[in-house]
Every structure is written in structure tokens, then in C-alpha cells.
Amino acid sequence: KRSSYAEQPSVRFLHEVLLVGLAEGGGSVGWSSFAACNRLLGARLRLPLVSAREEDVNQDGVMDLLHFRLELPLQSTEQILGVQLMLTFTYQLQRMSTFVMQSMAFLQSSSPVPGSRVIVSGDLRLRQRQPLGHCGLDDRYNVSVINGSSPFAQDYDLTNIVAAYQERNVTTVLSADAGPIWVVGRAPSDPFVIQATIHYPVELIVYQPGFWEMIKFAWIQYVSLLLIFFWICEKIKTFLFQNQVLDAVPVLPVSSVLTHKEHQS
Template structure:
């Protein structure tokens, strides 16, 4: 017997029809409701339909403002309050007890290591003149920066970085090596931000001491939702030895400006895009399963319906 080959084919469309009030109509409505609601329930119960918080990586644009406050705690000294202070603000220095002021020699520069027009590193060296009888027990530095994001979000803020360390042995040098990190207590909004932490002089009160004013500024900075800090693995290396008899104390600082992780509140279209992808991926699976169930139910007339066939023409 000669085998047959297909020369032409066209689809056969089968219509299952019923009245508006019937078991077949009720079954169809229920399956459509399941197809629409169940994907939403699954997405909502697993990870949530709406993406409330998202994140991105970006290299911030950080610039040192060439402003700082230095406070060194002394022990076994005749200076009142056992502290020496210096700042880059002349107005602040003028309000200080002149016996406490010790002007250091400062050199600093910021480096663009990969030539992308964004600074990658801050190197700073402070040489503080001291007397041989003075023994430093702690150092607190407050460095002032501008911090910007431009790629994924528009953010510009002024912020202070606090570096503080203590020692029991008389030192001759302190080396600080670490990464600058962005600290946020809440996600960033998706609109432009321009923030300022204020000047030290915003916290100066005529009835308060300079130390109290500085403490007020530091307290205010800790309550801010966005600030900068150093990574937990920052090294504070105290150098002790015979050099402590010299009439100077050196502070070496190396801060790296690294890519950082930022959390933010996504905008409307970003939220809808994520919700649509989640919902549609599960909806397609449910649609395929329910279509198989419908085909089985109507083909086997489990719910009574009238069957009409139609051959689809080439032009349809």
C-alpha cells in the first residue's frame, strides 16, 4: 500500500457554547478567576509583589574639603584639661585657649588611580609638634567631605568623618588605613537629594565650651540618616618605641574611596516592571495548566455545552 503525504492542511476550530446561566459558564468563570488570582497570591506570599527596596553599586565622587578638627588627649601634662586642639577654622581657633592650640604640619593629596576623573584615594600626613614630656593617649580627627552620587541617583551631601583611637603606651606615630563607607539608616528616596550636615559654628553657643560645641556636632551627626564612616576592618596602627622621645607626633592616613552598595526606594515604573515580571511568569504556567483542564472538561462534555466546528480559512 502506497504511503500518503500531507499536501495541504488548515486548522479546525471547535467552539463550545452554552447559555449565560449554566454549569459550563460557571466553570469557565471560576477557572478564569483562579488563573488571575492564584499567581498574585503566590507572588504576594513568597517575596511580595511590590519591590519596596532595591539596591545598586556605584563609585561615589568624594572630595576632601581641606577642613579638619584634631584633638589629642594627653596624660601626665601640665596643660589644663590635658588636651591639645587644632582646626582649619580660624574662627574656632580664636575661641580656644591658646595654650591648647598646637599647629601641625599637614600634607595631603587625592589620587585618581584608574584615570576615570573620580578620586580613588586620600593620603594625608599630619606632624604634630610635642614636648618630650607629653604623652598622647588618644587621637580624634574630624575630616570634612563632600559626597556625591551621579550615575544611578542624584545625591550630594556634606558630611564629617570621625576617626578616633586610643593607646596605653606612649606613641610616636599613628597610621590609619581603611575604606570610606556610606552609612544609611533608611533607603534613599528616588528623587534628588541635597543634604548638608551644617558647620561647626551652627553648634557653637556663647554659654558652651568649644568641646561641648564639638560634642553637639558629633551627636547631631550620629542621628543623621545618611552619613559616612570607615569600614569595620579599618586599621589603627600605633607605633611605640624609642622615637617617642622626639619632639613630634605623626599621623598617617590612607582612605580608599571604593564602590559601595546603596539601598533606595524604587520609582513607580521600576516597581511596576518588577511586579509585572513576577506576576506574568507565574500567570503563564497557570494559564497552560488551566487550558489543559478546560480542554479535558469540554472535550469530554463533563459540563454540558453545544459544540460547533469551524474551518479556519487562509485569509483569517
């Protein structure tokens, strides 16, 4: 059995960023919030200006969206044809079971024409391959999406990170119905700008109901059908006897017969 309920998750941006920009001519530039990854980038490292701000729009104590902006400085001869951006979050549900994980939003956009900025507005949506539990603590995925302490380049390769992340049964994905907007026309001295607005919407959570919840639901169904059945049967019985549809012979109970014989004797 499966059931579902609606809940707005408690999401917070962890300020972990991994950026790869595809430059014209086949090269790449990048930056991350991890010192080991930046050392591996070497001459391809570009130090951006980053700003991030979360908002609680309805003032209910739960953050509703993230405003993220990154300005990547480039050399006068560099042009950007594509970007890959990864942001990480902590994601928590607590209405039924307490589910805690570290998740990510992945943005990828490219164009044959060099751009000046990319703009995206979307939702951080939950993806489930299996239902959650109805009680208890579930923190199996409360581990870092990116191993920021690793000195190895393969641990910062986006292909490897995404592949490992997709093996989870519960993930988040950045869903933008309109898609990223690619803007062209950058002056040589201007930075390449990534501007993202990520909403944290209410989700429909699928979970495995407990024993007592199933019994309660089954009992309600049973009682409702039982009362209807009794009412119909009573109406049928009354109709049959009042209209003498069936031949009936009155039969006295055994105790009444014995009492009648005693009076006769």
C-alpha cells in the same frame, strides 16, 4: 517597597580638620583648620605639618582614596596617649536621585603607653537609616559638619559635633577592620604622626522605587506567571478530552441550531 543599586560615590576631601591630642598628665593639645577654634585653644595650640592627596586609581574621573598625614610638633616634655581626629568630605550620589551632603570621618585611638604615631587604613562607608528617593535633588544634609565661623567653644567640642551628626538619617563612618595601629617609641624632638589612608568604596544604596518602576516589575511577574498558567491549563484540558476522563456532550451553538431548522423547513 525598597530596592537597591550599587554606585561609587563622588567624594572629595574638604581640607577641614579638627584634632585633639590627649597628653600625659591629663592635659590636651590640638589644632584645627578653623581660625576661631585655634584662638580658643590658646597655649594648647600646636601647628602641625599637614599633607593630603587624593587618587583616582582606575582613571574613571571619580576619586578612589585619600592619603592623609599630619605631623604634630610637641614640647620635649609632652607625650601623647590618645588622639581624636575629624576630617570632613563632600559626598555625592547621582545614579538615581542626586544626593549631596557634607559628611565626616572620625578617628579615635588611645593607649596606656605614649606613642609616636598612629596608622589607620579604612573605608568611608555610607550609613542609611532610611531609603533615598528615586529621583530629584536631595541636599538636606549639604551643610557644614563643623560651624567654622562660630566663636563659641561648644561648637568645636567633638562630643557635640558627633552627637549632632548622628541625628542625621544618612551619614558616613570610617570603617577600619584592622583598627588603628598605635606605634610607640618617640624621640623628644620628633613630632607625633597621624597617617591615614581612606578608601571611597562602591556602596549598595537603598532607595524608594517610583510608581512606574514598581508597575514594570509587577507586570513582568504577572506575564511570566500568566504564560505558565495558560500552558499548564492547556495541557490539562488536552489530557482530559483526549483520554475521556470526563463525560462530555457536544452542544451546538444557537446559530447552528437555527440554521439547521431553517434547512429542515
